[in-house]
Amino acid sequence: MSWLNRRFGKRKREEELGEEVRSHLQMASQDRVERGQAAVEAERAARNEFGNVELVKEVTRDVWGWGSLERLMQDLRFGLRMMAKSPGFTVVAVLTLALGIGANTAMFSVAYGILLRPLPYRDADRVAVVYMSYFPRDFKFGTMCIRDYLMWKENNHAFEEPSLFMSQRMDIGGEEGVPEQVQGASVTVGFFSTLGVHPLVGRPFAAGEDQPATGSLAVLSESIWRRRFASSSTVLGQTILVNSTPTTVIGVMPDAFRFPGQQTEVWTNLLLNPPTRYGPWFYRGVARLKPGVTLEQAQAETNNIGLRMMQQNPYYKRLTLPVLGLRDALLGTTLKPGMLVLAGAVGLVLLIAVVNVTNLMLARATLREREMALRISLGAGRSRLVRQLLTESLLMALLGGAAGLALAWGGIALVRAWNPGNLPFIDLVRLDLRALGFMFVVSMLTGVLSGLAPALESARADLNSTIKEGGRTGSASQTRGRARAALVVSEIAVSLMLLVGAGLLLRSFVNLQGVTGGFSTPPRQILTMLISPSNRKYGYAPAGLAFYDELLRRARAVPGVEAAAVTDSLPPDRQGDADSFGIEGQILAPGEGNPIISTVTVGPDFFQALGIPLVKGRYFTDHDNRDSAPVAIVSEGFVRRFFPNQEVVGKRIKHSGAGSDDPWMEIVGVVGNVKYLGLTVETDPAYYMPFAQSYGPRVYLAVRTSGDAALLVAALRRDIQSIDPDVTLAQIGTMEQALTMSVSQPRFDTMLLSLFAGIALLLAAIGIYGLIAYSVAQRTHEFGIRMALGAKRTNVLGMVLREGLKMTVLGVAIGLLAAAVLTRLMASLLFGVSATDPLTFAGVGAILAMVALTACLVPARRAMRADPMVALRYE
Template sequence: MLALLRDLRFSLRVLFKNPGFALAAILILALGIGANTAMFTVASALLLRPFPYHDPQQLVSVESKDKTAERGGTLLRYELLRDRSQSFQSVAAWTNDTFDLTGHGEPMQVPVARVSPSFFPMLGVRPQLGRVFSDAEGRPEGEHVVMLSDALWRSRFGGDPNIVGRTVTLDTAPHTVVGILPADAQFPFIGQADVWTPRYFELTLMTPQRLRSGVGYLSFLARLRSGTTVAQAQSELAVLNEQYRQQNPTAPDADPAVMMMASPLRDLVVANVRGRILMLSAAVAVVLLIACANVASLLLSRALSRRREIAVRTAMGASRGVIVRQLLTESILLALFAGVLGVGLGWAATRAMATLSASQLPQGMPITMDLRVLLFAVGVSLLTGAGFGIFPALQLARADLNTTLREEGLSASAGRERARVRSLLVVGQVALSLLLLIGAGLLLRSFARLLRVDPGFDAHSVLTMNVSLPTVKYAKPEQQIAFFDEVLRRVSALPGVRSAAISAALPLSSKRITPMLPQGQAEVPLAQRPFLDIEAVSPQWFDTMRVPLRGGRWFIAADDAQAPKVIVVNETFARRFWPGENPLGKRVIIGRATVGAEVVGVAGDVKNQGLAEETQAQVYVPFPQLPWGNMNLLVRTDVPPQGMASAVQKQIAAVDADQPVTSIQTVDELMDSSRSQPHFTMMLLAAFSVGAFALAIIGIYGVLAYSVAQRRHEMAIRLALGAERGDILRLVVGQGLWLSVVGIGIGLLAAILMTRLMSDMLYDVSARDLMTFILAPVIFLGVALLASYVPARRATKLNPVEALRQS
């Protein structure tokens, strides 16, 4: 312990005597450690931190999937799992919904989670006030009860503890509050929910009969029995799935291709972000390696000035082990100082990432530093200090005592060895930084392609907002149609409004699918028909969104509930089912209908599921023929659209003063949101690659500057013997270019092998995009040439007489 304290005191004195070197090394390392700490904070929160539930490792999600997508669970599947599964200790069902909350202030729409009574006991979540739901309340004849989130309880009801036992009005019906959830309750697999109800067997705007007919609207959560594995549960699910098909042969999800799949709960939460987190974590690890190589290069540069000091200490009896320990203590102390600064930088970067990427990360999983993150930062700092310090320490400890003390020949062999090591470090930096640069270039090219995607509509000057009608108040389709007709009439008459329309889904977010049988296709059971996008729109929707008409006509006012069923299909639908034929006049059987709807028009393709997603076959239905209480209002304006929001809301309130409006935004903002995740990933990787690129260029400059300093005697002799200064310039620049070319070659090979892992993150760009693989090295080589020129220029100004005299 005394020896360690002595080494620490001596190391501190050494570092304080060389503040320039210490500060440079600390800053370089702090950037690398800070970036790694920030990314580990995100990775820890999303991938490692246990969920705050009882035995979270035993929780699994059960999804119904076919070959193409998740289909949603049905009531019948839930009852099968709940009553017959032997692998699960308990099973819960949940789905999202909305309620209109009235009374206690202005009307507002609140996000709702419908959960089975088993949900909270399974997770081990207890309310801070009141109780959870009883089994009786989870039946159709049960009382209407709710639990409130802490946020809604405080914001809407002032945190009044007496609210438990009272009633609140939701969708015009009284509901008794039985509990308040804790403030730190987290349900990232559900998302935001302020009201919780045990009536999972209901859904706004859906009749009980329709839900029991096989609508896939539920998600399932299950707890494995002790000793049961996910694989064992999956085997049982295959058996239960076959039983379901035999007992419900006409159900829409009785297709043999639909399977129930069990997976750890975390997979459900982080499936969309895991790949990006791992890629960015690898990128920051590369940045730290480059930072370590840079600091190791600095230590090798300092080695020359410390050779005599080490030789004297050796002559006085210090063993090589003591010398190595002392030098490693200095390196680790440097890394620990950098670690302290890096934790601060990581904290700031984490807060920035959590704010900027809030919409891309799972909700309800706070991205905060904890003990695991701090231990990681300490561990990385210690490993970093040992990593970049070990070779310079060993090299100094091996220095020849007699040669060093006599200062004869300046230990040419040791100098050449240090030069080789520094050159290898630079080659490694160039290779790693080029790998990151190519990765960032691919994402940049992909994002540029995404910006140029034609969505199939005009996104400018369109305001959107959601209107969800309460089922009790607007139970009949005629009431829903009358409400929206009046809203459209009023809004269309506003000054500055060019047109107004409604649609069941917003652009880029169509998720409503139903089985269809286009004319000419083989007659198959309902479950085996293709599930295709269906969209209810008002006749003005196509004009409002400026979707091109490719043939036929749009909907008209006469296409009402009493008129023959008509549809408009998109070009993809027509090409898929009637290639080379005229689709007009053909029919499509939708859902359980017995008579097909007639195709009266063909619309241009619209990106209905996201800008980066392939356009799917789409069917548009007149709103009066497929009325729906949860609709989106779209208003095209001649003025800035956000400025019209208040006027539009007033017209809705004039129709129904208790009707709330939510999700007010423009279609341009929807477009930006669709691009936000690839944009954020691109910006982060670009920042890391620029940092790595800068460190590599500094490394090239440092090696050449050191080389010029070490070879002053040689260059002076060359000049004295008649060498041209241009020869010296070419000598130094050639050394820099050689290091760069070797590093670029290695980096290109690594990029060819590694970038294929990014394929899923790229849009319309190959993982081996030729332009990126050419431009990145060319840019790197150009900047490396400039970095080589500066020390080379200094070498050409060398005075040979003065240099030889000093030697």
């Protein structure tokens, strides 16, 4: 109400002032007319005498005192005028801020979308995924078997009804369309209610539907429903084929539901048949914490359950049941550290941008000293000046933020287009209101940060010295010069830290690229695809083997194919199975279990196709078939671990353990190590079995080609599907693509951090250039005199370079120390390089020093060319 009154009071006063001035002018011209002047002339003379009407009004209004709003508008208008007056300064400052704010807004959107956006599940932070980890298998987040699950469930108090699930590829087909292979999951009945999701149509699994003798049921994703059933509600109750098993559709889940995988499209009911033995270890648990129970308490309970499991089964060593919150489970363990490092880095970029703009403002403050002195002499209070200057820097920051928003929009579009493949939720990342709010807050902070010091500094302007010195160099500009030098030093230090981080990531990425998967065929000449023939027709060996014989025969006939083979595992990260095994004649120490290692089933030509070297013995041949004696080939790592310094060819091993019913397999050869668990994983021992003796219907086809493998996809697909149109082909791609995909996360981190470090380097270079150029401009006169007195040009050059060198050396030294502390935080992202790698530190320090000195060289050469005559003439 009072505000309203003030508004109206102000308007009335404004009108009265206008009328007062008008009446003054009228009376003045009337007087002149009475003294005999012509009306028109009299009016003009009166106006002349009065002076600038607007100015008079403005100084009069000042007397009234201003409301904060009016003052703000006035400051804004003035700020805009100042910015328009020095467009070069404005453009540089706004662009600098745009880079900083834009990069931060983009990074915020990506990080928020991936790390922070609420998951579309009821109280998602109460849901946890439960894994199993034990020696000798040693997967940190491994899987459990149904016996383990039953034991957990029996002893569980921390969670509401625990559920079990298993991810797997599923072939779906039926009357509705051509068969296709999709990602699916088998889940127990509590799965959906644990996650708190409801189907769009139909129902979730009901109690009892995971018991033996229940029929096969499926819940479909909205995407499949749309794609294969045109979103028709008649899908409910319809029978489709899932892995060749007739399965009844009971519900459809909304697209927002994506668990356990981003691409999961089918959920079938997992049947909990009473297990007769331990294994297979295919499953993970998902459960909702009971009210009041924390994740830590749940972890403590599962640790106890783990102890009991070990007591019951001496085969398990160092067994734990790790519990991860749902989000951590979805993101994996490698994504978050990278994101955090990037977020930190982009924050540092903004810091450098702020420092740069602060520096620019300080430089300009020197130029505006006289303006400030004048304002103070006219009675402007210091707080008034600070407010005016802060308004200017805020305005600048907001403009920078607006431009940054455009940058962020482009940046996000870029990240989405170039999705490194394993960034979950990336399709949900967008520039939304939240990002807008973030941009606004960051801009305001930036404006205050970059403007406060220069504003306070300017408002301190010493009237007398400024006016006396005629504005050349006062004591104020000297402190300001020191402050600016300190800022440049910090800028160099911060960008050095970023560069070191980027350098370390680059080095580990190069190391990663240098890791071979253990095969010598060029990756672009290897084409792989996952083949799934119908289980019903080819589920068992005789028919299945005949199918694959025909398939390989046709594949080899395709022009350009040099070798073709089947395998259930592929480097660099498509592991097949892992199993325990026993060695003939080996006596296990009491309590010692049979080791578990990767097992790989391959067709005869597999080693030749990929170029895996034979170390000893022989490769598999066509004669290693169902009728011949079981054989195996082992890796060098296997030999090193289980048969060190022994002849291994001729030894016999078997599945599960020495006491099992499985047949002995004779080791006939030793091959080089191949990575099946990812490039960064240390060599993992493995043994190979011939496809004919270890048949499974779903395997990869691996083809070596004479040229670019990608060109043969269409021909191969046509030939394979001409054998049987129900065969589905999935994950088609070259080995080159697979390798690229496997390092996409480090590549993403490396590229972004390098980009940020590059921006930082550029800004730091601009910063030091600006400072030196400014100081050279200020000292042109001095240089001229020095040269007139006999100083050589090189002396002057040296003087300027020394000034830059001092800042550079100090900045690099501080930066190296800080980097040595900070890079420890990114140790988990590094591969084959230490967090304090001396080579990176030295190299980056040298690069930065060179760039900084180059930035000094330009103004230094200008100083060198100072003309003594010109300088003296000004004296």
